Amino acid sequence: MAAIIRQATLGDIPFLVETIVAAEKSNSPRMGLSILFDLSEAGTRKLIGAMLEEEVDGCELSISSFLIAEVDGRPAAAVAGWVEEDGEEMPSALLKANLIGFTFPPESMALLRERAPIVSGVQIEREKDALQIEYVHTDPAFRGRGLAGELIRAHLAKAGPRKAQVQAFADNRVAIALYERLGFHITHTRTSTHPDTIRYLPYHAKVLMERPTHA
Amino acid sequence: MQQEELIPRIRRTIETVLGHARFEMKDELTAADVEGWDSLSHMSIITGLEKEFNVKFRLKEINKLKNMGSLIELIRSKLAG
Numbered sequence: 017m018a019a020i021i022r023q024a025t026l027g028d029i030p031f032l033v034e035t036i037v038a039a040e041k042s043n044s045p046r047m048g049l050s051i052l053f054d055l056s057e058a059g060t061r062k063l064i065g066a067m068l069e070e071e072v073d074g075c076e077l078s079i080s081s082f083l084i085a086e087v088d089g090r091p092a093a094a095v096a097g098w099v100e101e102d103g104e105e106m107p108s109a110l111l112k113a114n115l116i117g118f119t120f121p122p123e124s125m126a127l128l129r130e131r132a133p134i135v136s137g138v139q140i141e142r143e144k145d146a147l148q149i150e151y152v153h154t155d156p157a158f159r160g161r162g163l164a165g166e167l168i169r170a171h172l173a174k175a176g177p178r179k180a181q182v183q184a185f186a187d188n189r190v191a192i193a194l195y196e197r198l199g200f201h202i203t204h205t206r207t208s209t210h211p212d213t214i215r216y217l218p219y220h221a222k223v224l225m226e227r228p229t230h231a
Numbered sequence: 232m233q234q235e236e237l238i239p240r241i242r243r244t245i246e247t248v249l250g251h252a253r254f255e256m257k258d259e260l261t262a263a264d265v266e267g268w269d270s271l272s273h274m275s276i277i278t279g280l281e282k283e284f285n286v287k288f289r290l291k292e293i294n295k296l297k298n299m300g301s302l303i304e305l306i307r308s309k310l311a312g
Contacts, residue, residue: 114274
């Protein structure tokens with residue numbers, strides 16, 4: 017059965033939490049958000065749900081950023097996409113930071129202050145006005161149908177002519193191969209030199225991949 | 232609270248988080264203009280300001296901040312309110 021592509025709604029929050037957790041793990045057992053803040057995975061899932069419920073627009077934790085591929089009436093895949101600093105929006109990194117600061121417990125924030133220098137080496141700045149693709153996930157039961165690619169193409173078509181960017185951990189060959197098949201190519205690699213980065217994140221390097229939305 | 236008293240306290244809080252004073256306190260200043268003011272330090276700056284002024288920001292308020300001028304105005308309105 018063909019998938020229906022639609023905008024995510026509040027009712028999709030449980031699937032979006034799955035999407036964000038799977039994407040944060042990036043095919044590794046480490047989920048940056050829970051390890052960095054010393055929280056259980058269950059606790060982090062609750063906080064991700066709470067951040068989505070805030071309905072902030074313009075970042076990867078915005079329900080409005082997500083497109084869903086629905087098969088047989090259930091969500092099968094999701095991908096976030098938004099135009100960076102669109103209109104009057106703040107940079108998405110600061111919107112996400114505000115959401116985390118507002119939702120996570122104060123003791124987690126104290127830990128973050130201590131650990132920020134360990135993980136900041138892999139951060140890649142997002143370019144203003146570029147379409148940002150993030151949190152790409154397909155339910156394992158629906159893999160092999162090209163749903164993630166279909167969702168990314170839908171974001172590209174929706175965004176109008178501009179640059180599109182996606183980031184991936186440099187060891188995530190599956191994701192990088194998917195983006196290459198969709199016409200993205202690596203334009204930048206950022207590698208952390210801090211020896212402890214790998215304790216908190218899936219990998220110590222990230223790649224930035226780009227293509228025009230309307231090739 | 233007078234602006235002359237408010238601005239140095241905001242500046243000191245930001246300096247403490249960033250570990251440097253290489254920025255000018257002007258209304259048009261944005262995070263992108265200041266070395267080290269990234270998403271990670273941003274969270275510490277916001278919680279540092281809440282502590283310094285004993286105020287609690289709402290998510291909608293901090294998501295609307297455009298620059299230093301709107302941050303100063305937000306803190307002033309919190310203290311007045």
